[in-house]
Amino acid sequence: xxxxxxxxxxxxxxxxxxxxxxxxxxxxxxxxxxxxxxxxxxxxxxxxxxxxxxxxxxxxxxxxxxxxxxxxxxxxxxxxxxxxxxxxxxxxxxxxxxxxxxxxxxxxxxxxxxxxxxxxxxxxxxxxxxxxxxxxxxxxxxxxxxxxxxxxxxxxxxxxxxxxxxxxxxxxxxxxxxxxxxxxxxxxxxxxxxxxxxxxxxxxxxxxxx
Amino acid sequence: xxxxxxxxxxxxxxxxxxxxxxxxxxxxxxxxxxxxxxxxxxxxxxxxxxxxxxxxxxxxxxxxxxxxxxxxxxxxxxxxxxxxxxxxxxxxxxxxxxxxxxxxxxxxxxxxxxxxxxxxxxxxxxxxx
Numbered sequence: 001x002x003x004x005x006x007x008x009x010x011x012x013x014x015x016x017x018x019x020x021x022x023x024x025x026x027x028x029x030x031x032x033x034x035x036x037x038x039x040x041x042x043x044x045x046x047x048x049x050x051x052x053x054x055x056x057x058x059x060x061x062x063x064x065x066x067x068x069x070x071x072x073x074x075x076x077x078x079x080x081x082x083x084x085x086x087x088x089x090x091x092x093x094x095x096x097x098x099x100x101x102x103x104x105x106x107x108x109x110x111x112x113x114x115x116x117x118x119x120x121x122x123x124x125x126x127x128x129x130x131x132x133x134x135x136x137x138x139x140x141x142x143x144x145x146x147x148x149x150x151x152x153x154x155x156x157x158x159x160x161x162x163x164x165x166x167x168x169x170x171x172x173x174x175x176x177x178x179x180x181x182x183x184x185x186x187x188x189x190x191x192x193x194x195x196x197x198x199x200x201x202x203x204x205x206x207x208x209x210x
Numbered sequence: 211x212x213x214x215x216x217x218x219x220x221x222x223x224x225x226x227x228x229x230x231x232x233x234x235x236x237x238x239x240x241x242x243x244x245x246x247x248x249x250x251x252x253x254x255x256x257x258x259x260x261x262x263x264x265x266x267x268x269x270x271x272x273x274x275x276x277x278x279x280x281x282x283x284x285x286x287x288x289x290x291x292x293x294x295x296x297x298x299x300x301x302x303x304x305x306x307x308x309x310x311x312x313x314x315x316x317x318x319x320x321x322x323x324x325x326x327x328x329x330x331x332x333x334x335x336x337x338x339x
């Protein structure tokens with residue numbers, strides 16, 4: 001009950017000051033879904049510069065990264081926002097997994113420790129978001145509990161969600177499976193790496209924000 | 211040896227959110243797979259992930275988590291309404307939650323119609339200790 005009341009007060013205050021502050025759009029999802037690659041795509045398209053470093057090794061992003069004042073346009077539509085790239089949310093982080101990527105034990109343990117802190121920070125930031133883009137790897141099982149928990153939490157907080165089924169350039173990608181897993185949300189299939197279908201992504205973003 | 215601990219909903223019913231999370235995580239940290247009758251709230255699920263992250267160290271690598279909800283989008287509206295009503299009146303005691311330590315459970319594959327739980331090769335993990 002107290003939680004609901006707190007949430008209601010937060011939303012009322014958010015709405016009151018909505019006109020004054022910059023819109024915050026967060027990138028959320030499991031590790032290696034392509035959040036930073038998408039952040040880089042957006043920043044390259046509209047600012048001409050990248051935002052962070054993407055890597056095939058999980059948990060490359062271990063801190064919240066913010067890019068302020070991104071302005072995107074499509075016809076007469078215009079959107080100003082701060083983009084927040086968050087660390088991938090996971091329920092387990094095993095330093096031994098990093099050893100398989102050629103890191104030594106000390107580096108692996110350090111990365112694991114930083115990654116756990118990153119997950120905690122990403123969860124703490126959920127309340128700050130106005131809109132969330134959930135970035136999922138379309139080649140992976142969309143029914144993972146992390147995906148369901150993130151999206152369920154956003155729904156409970158009444159935060160608008162756009163689901164991006166990323167990596168559609170790969171043969172194994174299955175957008176329909178992602179759509180079937182989350183039928184109540186808009187899903188757009190893109191390749192953040194190669195730029196496939198990003199125009200549709202920006203159109204979907206305008207729709208979700210408005 | 212694989213150990214399953216079944217936790218009836220009544221055992222967590224009167225605990226605070228933090229109390230519930232601590233109780234379930236404590237069992238998982240003892241290398242047991244938790245089968246909880248019912249489910250945690252969405253906020254509690256997120257808190258469970260957060261608390262798990264705080265506990266991760268060289269020995270404990272986290273958990274695998276899966277929740278089987280009592281209703282799906284394919285259920286009739288009457289069925290969905292009935293389950294919602296039960297949840298309101300009796301707490302989140304419908305459905306099933308599986309929490310397994312990552313050292314024991316390799317993966318939980320969830321399909322709307324079935325759940326598959328894959329365990330780790332214990333010999334591999336023993337090398338670490």
